[in-house]
Amino acid sequence: MKTIFAARRAYTPIEELENVLVVAEDGRITELSQRDSLEVPRSANLIDFGDAILAPGFLDIHIHGGAGVDAMRAGASDIPRMGKFLAAHGVTGYFPTTVAAPIDATCAALERLADAIEAGENAATNDDSVAARPLGIHLEGPFLSHKRRGVHPPENLVAPTVEMFDRLWQAARGHVRMMTIAPELPGALEVIAEAARRKVCVSIGHSDAEMPIAQQAVKAGARHATHTFNAMRPLDHRDPGILGEVLTDDALSADIIVDGIHLSPAVVQIFLQAKGRERAVLITDAISATGMPEGHYRLGPIEVEVKDGKCTSGGSLAGSVLTMDRAVRNVTQFSRWSLKDAVRAATLNAARATGTISDQGILARGARADFVVLNARSEVLRTIVGGREAGS
Ligand SMILES: [Zn+2]
Numbered sequence: 001m002k003t004i005f006a007a008r009r010a011y012t013p014i015e016e017l018e019n020v021l022v023v024a025e026d027g028r029i030t031e032l033s034q035r036d037s038l039e040v041p042r043s044a045n046l047i048d049f050g051d052a053i054l055a056p057g058f059l060d061i062h063i064h065g066g067a068g069v070d071a072m073r074a075g076a077s078d079i080p081r082m083g084k085f086l087a088a089h090g091v092t093g094y095f096p097t098t099v100a101a102p103i104d105a106t107c108a109a110l111e112r113l114a115d116a117i118e119a120g121e122n123a124a125t126n127d128d129s130v131a132a133r134p135l136g137i138h139l140e141g142p143f144l145s146h147k148r149r150g151v152h153p154p155e156n157l158v159a160p161t162v163e164m165f166d167r168l169w170q171a172a173r174g175h176v177r178m179m180t181i182a183p184e185l186p187g188a189l190e191v192i193a194e195a196a197r198r199k200v201c202v203s204i205g206h207s208d209a210e211m212p213i214a215q216q217a218v219k220a221g222a223r224h225a226t227h228t229f230n231a232m233r234p235l236d237h238r239d240p241g242i243l244g245e246v247l248t249d250d251a252l253s254a255d256i257i258v259d260g261i262h263l264s265p266a267v268v269q270i271f272l273q274a275k276g277r278e279r280a281v282l283i284t285d286a287i288s289a290t291g292m293p294e295g296h297y298r299l300g301p302i303e304v305e306v307k308d309g310k311c312t313s314g315g316s317l318a319g320s321v322l323t324m325d326r327a328v329r330n331v332t333q334f335s336r337w338s339l340k341d342a343v344r345a346a347t348l349n350a351a352r353a354t355g356t357i358s359d360q361g362i363l364a365r366g367a368r369a370d371f372v373v374l375n376a377r378s379e380v381l382r383t384i385v386g387g388r389e390a391g392s
Pocket of ligand 1: 062064140285
């Protein structure tokens with residue numbers, strides 16, 4: 001069925017368009033035009049968002065859970081609940097993200113997540129559970145630095161080998177789209193090269209690497225950096241380390257958690273200036289407690305306490321309860337970035353960083369009809385997935 005969406009303004013998000021009409025058919029955008037240049041047939045299903053802003057649906061490439069659902073434990077019936085919660089916050093696609101756990105538990109989680117991804121791909125278009133879709137898996141661990149592990153349990157960290165990577169890849173039935181790895185670990189460069197060969201977005205993070213090692217990682221195929229500044233060797237003006245590479249190399253995109261807790265607003269500004277409007281990516285790193293009352297929650301094998309909006313385990317930060325709409329708002333409050341540029345960091349930049357979801361994060365002919373409808377304060381009014389309204 002053909003549906004026409006109208007809005008006063010749209011962020012593609014490369015450009016800002018006025019009085020836009022977006023035609024969607026079979027879940028894809030078939031036309032994008034100005035209101036006065038397209039005849040709207042009387043029979044067409046026209047949905048007019050009035051003064052609101054139409055933008056691509058948000059993409060979250062690093063998220064551990066939400067609405068009480070933990071990606072490491074989620075069963076088939078849990079994923080739609082998480083997807084509906086995410087859609088209510090403007091997200092239309094996401095990478096469920098693992099934490100370092102015993103290998104058997106990790107493989108079992110990867111199999112379940114692969115099931116959920118395949119179920120989403122095969123869902124009929126008339127399925128009435130319109131929700132954010134899991135697009136691929138982000139492996140956060142087990143190849144992380146002991147020194148910069150954050151809350152990932154030390155007993156679950158593993159030395160990188162292509163054999164271990166392949167075991168995880170097989171369990172996930174090839175649905176791994178992103179992997180965070182500490183490049184200084186012995187064997188890491190070989191794993192980076194192999195993962196990149198399989199079109200995995202290799203992201204350096206949870207790392208104590210010195211700058212030359214980070215540069216070698218980029219040569220081997222790394223293209224992104226995970227929650228920049230957090231769980232990384234700190235920047236020293238005479239020994240810049242991994243951050244020196246992440247902040248200066250245009251070959252790398254990088255993401256940050258803009259919840260006002262993980263980074264001070266000044267550091268968010270430094271990051272945005274360094275990575276710029278094309279390479280800065282927003283993530284939430286959200287855990288199952290997101291959208292739930294404060295208390296005790298699980299993050300894979302880790303017990304997390306949520307108090308005053310802060311997630312901790314043993315005194316260390318353990319993810320967040322951030323939602324993507326709030327991350328976008330925070331960027332506009334912490335920096336001079338416009339709402340359009342903040343939206344870009346949550347959509348197109350995330351898609352391009354991954355290298356594998358080129359039909360999302362953008363309003364263009366042929367792209368998926370996944371939209372978020374925002375007011376000028378960047379509050380989510382509606383979310384459309386595959387041309388259909390979530391929650392309807
Ligand atoms: Zn994480």
